[in-house]
Amino acid sequence: xxxxxxxxxxxxxxxxxxxxxxxxxxxxxxxxxxxxxxxxxxxxxxxxxxxxxxxxxxxxxxxxxxxxxxxxxxxxxxxxxxxxxxxxxxxxxxxxxxxxxxxxxxxxxxxxxxxxxxxxxxxxxxxxxxxxxxxxxxxxxxxxxxxxxxxxxxxxxxxxxxxxxxxxxxxxxxxxxxxxxxxxxxxxxxxxxxxxxxxxxxxxxxxxxxxxxxxxxxxxxxxxxxxxxxxxxxxxxxxxxxxxxxxxxxxxxxxxxxxxxxxxxxxxxxxxxxxxxxxxxxxxxxxxxxxxxxxxxxxxxxxxxxxxxxxxxxxxxxxxxxxxxxxxxxxxxxxxxxxxxxxxxxxxxxxxxxxxxxxxxxxxxxxxxxxxxxxxxxxxxxxxxxxxxxxxxxxxxxxxxxxxxxxxxxxxxxxxxxxxxxxxxxxxxxxxxxxxxxxxxxxxxxxxxxxxxxxxxxxxxxxxxxxxxxxxxxxxxxxxxxxxxxxxxxxxxxxxxxxxxxxxxxxxxxxxxxxxxxxxxxxxxxxxxxxxxxxxxxxxxxxxxxxxxxxxxxxxxxxxxxxxxxxxxxxxxxxxxxxxxxxxxxxxxxxxxxxxxxxxxxxxxxxxxxxxxxxxxxxxxxxxxxxxxxxxxxxxxxxxxxxxxxxxxxxxxxxxxxxxxxxxxxxxxxxxxxxxxxxxxxxxx
Amino acid sequence: xxxxxxxxxxxxxxxxxxxxxxxxxxxxxxxxxxxxxxxxxxxxxxxxxxxxxxxxxxxxxxxxxxxxxxxxxxxxxxxxxxxxxxxxxxxxxxxxxxxxxxxxxxxxxxxxxxxxxxxxxxxxxxxxxxxxxxxxxxxxxxxxxxxxxxxxxxxxxxxxxxxxxxxxxxxxxxxxxxxxxxxxxxxxxxxxxxxxxxxxxx
Numbered sequence: 031x032x033x034x035x036x037x038x039x040x041x042x043x044x045x046x047x048x049x050x051x052x053x054x055x056x057x058x059x060x061x062x063x064x065x066x067x068x069x070x071x072x073x074x075x076x077x078x079x080x081x082x083x084x085x086x087x088x089x090x091x092x093x094x095x096x097x098x099x100x101x102x103x104x105x106x107x108x109x110x111x112x113x114x115x116x117x118x119x120x121x122x123x124x125x126x127x128x129x130x131x132x133x134x135x136x137x138x139x140x141x142x143x144x145x146x147x148x149x150x151x152x153x154x155x156x157x158x159x160x161x162x163x164x165x166x167x168x169x170x171x172x173x174x175x176x177x178x179x180x181x182x183x184x185x186x187x188x189x190x191x192x193x194x195x196x197x198x199x200x201x202x203x204x205x206x207x208x209x210x211x212x213x214x215x216x217x218x219x220x221x222x223x224x225x226x227x228x229x230x231x232x233x234x235x236x237x238x239x240x241x242x243x244x245x246x247x248x249x250x251x252x253x254x255x256x257x258x259x260x261x262x263x264x265x266x267x268x269x270x271x272x273x274x275x276x277x278x279x280x281x282x283x284x285x286x287x288x289x290x291x292x293x294x295x296x297x298x299x300x301x302x303x304x305x306x307x308x309x310x311x312x313x314x315x316x317x318x319x320x321x322x323x324x325x326x327x328x329x330x331x332x333x334x335x336x337x338x339x340x341x342x343x344x345x346x347x348x349x350x351x352x353x354x355x356x357x358x359x360x361x362x363x364x365x366x367x368x369x370x371x372x373x374x375x376x377x378x379x380x381x382x383x384x385x386x387x388x389x390x391x392x393x394x395x396x397x398x399x400x401x402x403x404x405x406x407x408x409x410x411x412x413x414x415x416x417x418x419x420x421x422x423x424x425x426x427x428x429x430x431x432x433x434x435x436x437x438x439x440x441x442x443x444x445x446x447x448x449x450x451x452x453x454x455x456x457x458x459x460x461x462x463x464x465x466x467x468x469x470x471x472x473x474x475x476x477x478x479x480x481x482x483x484x485x486x487x488x489x490x491x492x493x494x495x496x497x498x499x500x501x502x503x504x505x506x507x508x509x510x511x512x513x514x515x516x517x518x519x520x521x522x523x524x525x526x527x528x529x530x531x532x533x534x535x536x537x538x539x540x541x542x543x544x545x546x547x548x549x550x551x552x553x554x555x556x557x558x559x560x561x562x563x564x565x566x567x568x569x570x571x572x573x574x575x576x577x578x579x580x581x582x583x584x585x586x587x588x589x590x591x592x593x594x595x596x597x598x599x600x601x602x603x604x605x606x607x608x609x610x611x612x613x614x615x616x617x618x619x620x621x622x623x624x625x626x627x628x629x630x631x632x633x634x635x636x637x638x639x640x641x642x643x644x645x646x647x648x649x650x651x652x653x654x655x656x657x658x659x660x661x662x663x664x665x666x667x668x669x670x671x672x673x674x675x676x677x678x679x680x681x682x683x684x685x686x687x688x689x690x691x692x693x694x695x696x697x698x699x700x701x702x703x704x705x706x707x708x709x710x711x712x713x714x715x
Numbered sequence: 716x717x718x719x720x721x722x723x724x725x726x727x728x729x730x731x732x733x734x735x736x737x738x739x740x741x742x743x744x745x746x747x748x749x750x751x752x753x754x755x756x757x758x759x760x761x762x763x764x765x766x767x768x769x770x771x772x773x774x775x776x777x778x779x780x781x782x783x784x785x786x787x788x789x790x791x792x793x794x795x796x797x798x799x800x801x802x803x804x805x806x807x808x809x810x811x812x813x814x815x816x817x818x819x820x821x822x823x824x825x826x827x828x829x830x831x832x833x834x835x836x837x838x839x840x841x842x843x844x845x846x847x848x849x850x851x852x853x854x855x856x857x858x859x860x861x862x863x864x865x866x867x868x869x870x871x872x873x874x875x876x877x878x879x880x881x882x883x884x885x886x887x888x889x890x891x892x893x894x895x896x897x898x899x900x901x902x903x904x905x906x907x908x909x910x911x912x913x914x915x916x917x
Contacts (some may be wrong), residue, residue: 602735602736602739602756602757603755604742604756605755606746606755609746610746692844
């Protein structure tokens with residue numbers, strides 16, 4: 031290698047180092063500069079958290095992109111020829127001798143050694159070093175500027191960019207606005223320790239849902255005006271620490287409203303307590319109440335326990351009562367008590383009756399019990415239902431005591447016409463295989479059932495005509511003809527009631543309503559007569575047409591049930607005081623005795639209307655009034671809470687609140703909404 | 716001021732008394748929800764009688780064909796001209812039924828054309844708020860014409876309903892003993908209150 035060649039390669043190393051270092055510095059400048067810009071924008075106009083959370087990745091991408099771009103631009107620093115050309119550019123006096131000396135074509139020629147001699151005293155290395163340093167100094171200076179800007183940026187601003195998260199609203203530096211202590215409220219909720227859950231932070235919540243006893247911390251930016259928290263009649267001064275004011279309080283057991291005031295304006299925060307439920311306990315074994323014949327053996331116990339936040343302990347509780355008459359002894363024991371962990375558990379145990387000292391006639395009342403971890407408003411105790419295990423008394427099974435069955439309903443003993451038809455059809459099919467005696471016996475059995483059904487039909491007819499149920503038997507059964515025409519039967523019915531049938535029943539021709547209603551039943555009645563007669567002489571084939579006719583007539587009678595008899599209906603008198611719940615007190619008025627018309631809902635309704643008026647006028651406190659109403663509704667009108675909440679949200683977001691307001695009004699008992707399309711239950715016509 | 720008396724119109728043809736429990740139920744609803752002085756029982760009044768003029772609201776229903784006599788038609792015209800309101804309900808809930816075809820014909824001959832009542836009419840907000848005529852279980856169960864009628868029809872004079880005609884079968888829907896309202900999650904007779912309030916206040 032010639033002396034010129036070594037010099038060029040040395041210059042190349044200098045330039046490569048300068049390119050790399052310069053690229054890295056520019057990369058830093060672009061990254062930090064971008065973050066500086068983001069911080070400045072956030073300080074002046076506020077950047078949403080969603081955008082801020084992307085700033086670090088975006089700055090990284092920009093930095094890497096800058097690095098790659100700068101390296102690409104400086105890639106010729108790696109080429110000897112390019113470096114030689116660059117040196118020729120820096121030192122024009124070389125007159126391309128250096129480039130020629132680096133040319134491989136002249137590498138082993140006398141020209142090369144001559145050029146090397148001429149280039150030896152040139153001394154371009156210093157120039158190259160100075161040029162390399164220049165390429166580092168500019169990005170170095172820029173880096174110093176952006177890093178200095180970042181270093182001197184307010185800590186809150188840099189935190190908002192580097193660690194965006196809930197609650198950083200208070201970190202924002204107000205450069206372009208006056209400090210408003212109530213502009214941003216940050217609420218941090220630390221659940222009670224027993225819950226073992228992390229704190230949560232919310233920015234500008236309208237309401238806070240938290241477990242009773244949770245540590246609630248409300249913070250804001252401290253300004254010239256001090257902030258006071260108002261809870262009912264109580265005013266609590268907030269504590270200012272550095273640039274923030276804060277106040278802490280435990281989550282109350284009932285919904286409450288806290289108002290924060292700075293002397294000029296106010297903001298309110300609705301506190302909605304979440305109750306730690308008592309454990310839910312299910313006794314799996316024994317599955318039902320049991321009677322044991324002897325006081326021996328082991329009773330298996332099993333229970334499933336669950337809690338919303340955590341179980342502390344569980345056990346079985348056994349109450350043993352022994353004795354009889356008026357002399358009983360009781361004992362209570364805890365079985366298998368053990369500490370629990372987690373939100374669900376299984377509990378198992380066994381009770382040895384012998385070890386328990388149970389005797390004949392003893393009662394064991396068993397239930398499972400669980401205790402939760404609630405150390406604030408608890409502990410919550412959950413119990414299962416109680417099962418009773420009884421040990422039979424001595425001699426209990428020596429006698430048999432049977433309780434009589436209740437009398438069977440008359441109708442249930444009747445075979446339907448359809449079933450009678452099926453029996454008759456079956457008998458007709460089997461007839462070739464049966465003896466005549468069997469056919470006669472079975473046919474007469476069907477005839478007896480047919481007769482019972484016919485009597486029932488007659489009872490219905492006679493009941494309509496005002497006679498007693500026995501009317502058919504008393505007045506028709508004995509008639510020699512047996513089957514009657516509808517008019518004959520009506521006449522007989524009239525005779526039974528000592529009245530002229532036609533006159534009493536408004537009988538005009540064949541189609542009075544009475545006949546229209548009863549005609550199908552009368553036809554069924556007559557068809558049953560004919561069927562019964564045929565069955566009685568062992569002629570089921572002959573009976574079947576009449577049975578079909580009877581069934582068809584019954585069907586028509588059912589269809590006719592929609593027709594009402596004419597006549598003056600009995601006057602229904604409404605007990606108005608009872609309906610109006612007005613009682614007998616002379617001072618009572620329907621309005622003040624009617625449920626829902628007075629009381630807390632009426633007051634809420636009045637407030638609701640006043641709030642709506644304020645909202646309609648565009649008054650800023652209208653929305654607050656609705657929120658206050660919602661707080662009151664949590665206890666007095668829970669069904670109005672959801673529509674009120676929706677209405678407040680809609681008003682706040684500029685959406686149409688009409689539907690929600692209407693539902694809220696209905697829930698508060700103002701004007702009920704008649705949008706129910708169907709009723710779940712109704713009377714048939 | 717005398718108590719409001721719910722009157723059922725009695726006409727010669729048809730079965731005017733097909734819904735005997737409706738009056739009691741309407742009276743119960745009026746008493747339950749309003750402070751309107753109301754008589755504890757309804758009245759039955761012949762359409763041909765001048766007694767109809769004593770009642771601001773007259774209820775007419777039935778399943779069978781309706782043919783007014785000359786006397787009934789004349790008295791009904793007088794009644795409507797003097798400010799009475801007639802509420803007619805098709806107990807068949809059947810636009811092809813005998814009651815509907817004949818009643819509509821008779822009403823149009825007596826009072827004028829029946830037009831569809833808009834569902835935002837004052838009637839539907841006279842007391843309770845409704846989006847239109849409440850649907851009946853009988854419509855949904857497919858009785859009668861198996862239709863859910865979206866609108867009621869009415870004869871309107873001077874901006875006021877004088878005849879309200881319904882195919883909704885409120886006569887079936889409301890014909891149960893008022894004591895059984897306790898089984899309903901939503902009282903289906905509330906629309907009757909609107910009818911009464913409208914008849915008394917418009």
